[in-house]
Amino acid sequence: MGTRHESHDGREAHEQQTAHDGHGHGGHAHSHAPSADADRRYLSAALALLVLYMLAEVVVAFATGSLALLSDAAHMLTDAAAIALALWAIHLAAKPANARLTFGFKRAEILSGLGNGITLLLLGAVLLVEAVRRLVDPPQVEPKPVLAVALAGVVVNVAAGMLLARANRTSLNVEGAYRHIITDLYGFIGTAVAAAVIWATGWMRADAVATLIVVALMFHAGAGLVAQAGRVLLEGAPDGTDVEAIRAHMLEVDHVRDVHDLHVWSVTSDLPALSAHLVIDDECFHDGHAPRLLDEVLECLVGHFDVDHSTLQFEPASHAAHESGLH
Structure with missing residues (x-):
C-alpha cells in the first residue's frame, strides 16, 4: 500500500503558513498583495x-x-x-x-x-x-x-x-x-x-x-x-502552469521513480493546490528516508512553482498493480 502525506502536517504546516505571509519558500507571490x-x-x-x-x-x-x-x-x-x-x-x-x-x-x-x-x-x-x-x-x-x-x-x-x-x-x-x-x-x-x-x-x-x-x-x-x-x-490548471514541468521537477528528486495521478487546480485566486502519487525506491519505506524525501519534494513545489497546498501519496513500485486506473 502507498503512504499518504499532507503538506500541512507538523513543520510543513508552519512552512505553508509562512509562505502565505510572504516569509516562507516561494512566498514572493503573496508578499506584496x-x-x-x-x-x-x-x-x-x-x-x-x-x-x-x-x-x-x-x-x-x-x-x-x-x-x-x-x-x-x-x-x-x-x-x-x-x-x-x-x-x-x-x-x-x-x-x-x-x-x-x-x-x-x-x-x-x-x-x-x-x-x-x-x-x-x-x-x-x-x-x-x-x-x-x-x-x-x-x-x-x-x-x-x-x-x-x-x-x-x-x-x-x-x-x-x-x-x-x-x-x-x-x-x-x-x-x-x-x-x-x-x-x-x-x-x-x-x-x-x-x-x-x-x-x-x-x-x-x-x-x-x-x-x-x-x-x-x-x-x-x-x-x-x-x-x-x-x-x-472546472478545476483546470492555473493559467500559466506547466504541469509537465512540475512532473519533471519532482522526478529530478533523488529516489523518485515515477509521478502519476498528478492534478493541479486552483481553490480560488492565489491558492493553487496539487495532488500526486509518487513511486519511490522501496528502501525509503524501511530506512526512514520517506519524511526527508517529502520535505525535498514540498520544497521543490513551493520554491519553484509557489504551490503551498499539496497532497502527496508515496508508493512502492509494486503498488502499481493495485492502482484502479491512472488518470
Whole structure:
C-alpha cells in the first residue's frame, strides 16, 4: 500500500503558513498583495464615490427631465452592484471552514467574478441592440449637457479606478469590479468624444459609433472574466502552469521513480493546490528516508512553482498493480 502525506502536517504546516505571509519558500507571490481589510477599504471608498455620483445624476435627471441621464445613472448602478458583490464575496471568503465546506467560502470570490463577467456580457448585449437601432435611426442629442455629465463621469471613474487598482487585483473578485469601472470609464470617454463630435459637426450617429466601441470592450472584459472563473470552477490548471514541468521537477528528486495521478487546480485566486502519487525506491519505506524525501519534494513545489497546498501519496513500485486506473 502507498503512504499518504499532507503538506500541512507538523513543520510543513508552519512552512505553508509562512509562505502565505510572504516569509516562507516561494512566498514572493503573496508578499506584496494587499490584505483583505485593505481591499475592503478601497472597494468601500470606490462604492461610496459611485453611489454619491449616481444619486446626483438621478436628481439632475428628474430636474431636467433627461432620460439619457437617468439611463446613465442606471448604468452606474450596475457598477455599484458589482463592487457591493465583491465586498460580500470578501466577507464570505473570510468565514472559517467547517465540516461541510472544508475550504470555507473561498470560492465566493470566483462566483463574484463570474457574476460580474456575465453582467458585462448582458449589459453589452443590451447596449449593442440600442446602438444598432440608433445607428439606423439616430435621435436628436443635445451635446452640451451630455458632454458635461460625461466629463464628470470620467473624473469619478478615474478616482474609483485608482482606488481599486490599489487593491489585490490578482483576486478575480476584485478584478471583476475593476473591469466594471474601467469599461464604464471607457464609456464616459466615448460619450464625451461623441458629444464633442455632435457639437462640432452635428453628426448624430457619433453617439452610436462610440457605444459600439464600448460594447466591444465590454464583451472582451466580460468574456475574459467568465473564462477565468470557468477555469477555476472546472478545476483546470492555473493559467500559466506547466504541469509537465512540475512532473519533471519532482522526478529530478533523488529516489523518485515515477509521478502519476498528478492534478493541479486552483481553490480560488492565489491558492493553487496539487495532488500526486509518487513511486519511490522501496528502501525509503524501511530506512526512514520517506519524511526527508517529502520535505525535498514540498520544497521543490513551493520554491519553484509557489504551490503551498499539496497532497502527496508515496508508493512502492509494486503498488502499481493495485492502482484502479491512472488518470
